[in-house]
Amino acid sequence: MPERTNPAPSPLPHGPRRADLVSESRLVLPLRLSSEAIAANAVSVSPRLPVLPLVAIAFATFISVTIEMLPTGLMHLMAPDLGVSNAMIGLLMSVFAFTVALTSTPLTHLTRRLPRHTMLIVVLGLFALGSIGTAVAHTYPLVLATRIFTGLAHGLFWAVVASYTALIVPKQLLTKGVSITLGGGSAAFVLGVPIGTFLGQLFGWRLTFGVLAGLTLAVVVVLWLVLPRVDRNDVRLQTAPIEVPTTLTGSINVGEVMRPVPTGPRRSFGAVLLVCALAWVTMTAQYAAYSYITPFVLDVVHVPEQYLSLVLFGYGVASAAGTLTTGILFGGRPRIGMSVTFVLLLLGVGIIAIAPSLWIAISAIAVWGVAMGFMPTLMQTRLLLAAPRNIRDVSAALYTSSFNLGIGGGALIGGVLLEHFGIGVLMPFFLVVVAIAFAGSLVIDAVQVRAARAATRDH
Structure with a gap:
């Protein structure tokens, strides 16, 4: 009997083989399409940055941060008009921040199925409504209520901005897109608060909030006209793993950083909690002092009131310069960057606390x-x-909750210290707490490096 040989496979599938392939394709093809769509990340739709929508969102972030921080520049005007102390105006910052920390996550969850572009427009409308309420409120409790209302919108706003930006920006340009949208927040410190302070000195703090409400409504119209309508469930619009934004001009990819550096920080939830605790302590110190920078500059540094907005403008410009140069100076050396930052904080605020002369301060x-x-x-x-x-x-x-708890807690603690011990105690408190945070940062670095080296030896 001649030996049976298997026929050579046909180049084209026939009969059962074709059915098998069709069946297999039903299982495999959707996975392939999904992975390709995610990798494409809307590049096939637009490989370029959607500049106009991103700039419009940047104006929205400018409005958001200005609304949050404006009481720091108008404190000396709001307090006497409402018949309360500076500490009570600082409490407006605390309540705002606590509202954001406590409600942003549940509100984001409740609105997760709503279109992101619609949510942005609605939230900006709530900003305008809250600012109008602040402008016309004639008692402190009513102003406090409007700040709580605006804080509810503020927490939801930042969650929506992050997700919407990820939907409309190609993944390889995500860091640049985020940098544009967050640039509005930096501009709020440079321009928003100083200009708001200047307007308050000329026309009163109520008109300033009214003008801010009008600008917010103008941004709402722009957003309605320029924001693309996108389906957040479209897999083509899902982004890749997050890149770490370091500056407005560059980024560090987490995977690329971790692989070649065996002595880097080990990834764990415990490490996350340590970083969140460090952020909370640092922001507590910052806002215990910065929330009351207006009375400090006027009463301790003795800056003439007509130059207050210029001092706040200088602080904002310096802060923006720091943000812009972070990646250039510390892109590959984040630990060194943190240490340098803590040293500069201690040096700068230490000199302010002594305040030997106006210009040095x-x-x-x-x-x-x-x-x-x-x-x-x-x-x-x-x-x-x-x-x-x-x-x-x-x-x-x-991290967001820790950051906002630091803002709110710092403003609250600063107000208590101001009421019981006077304005002069705020900067020493800042120095003590920042020194504690600096020591904690160094300990965390040492522990993580030791653990990473031990893990490397074990492998």
């Missing part, structure tokens, strides 16, 4: 601004380097 305020420009970027970089990929979203939410 103003120069030290600029140093303070530069250091605080470095801090948020380096802290966020540290968080994303420590966070395991599967809990990065949770880590970011915890």
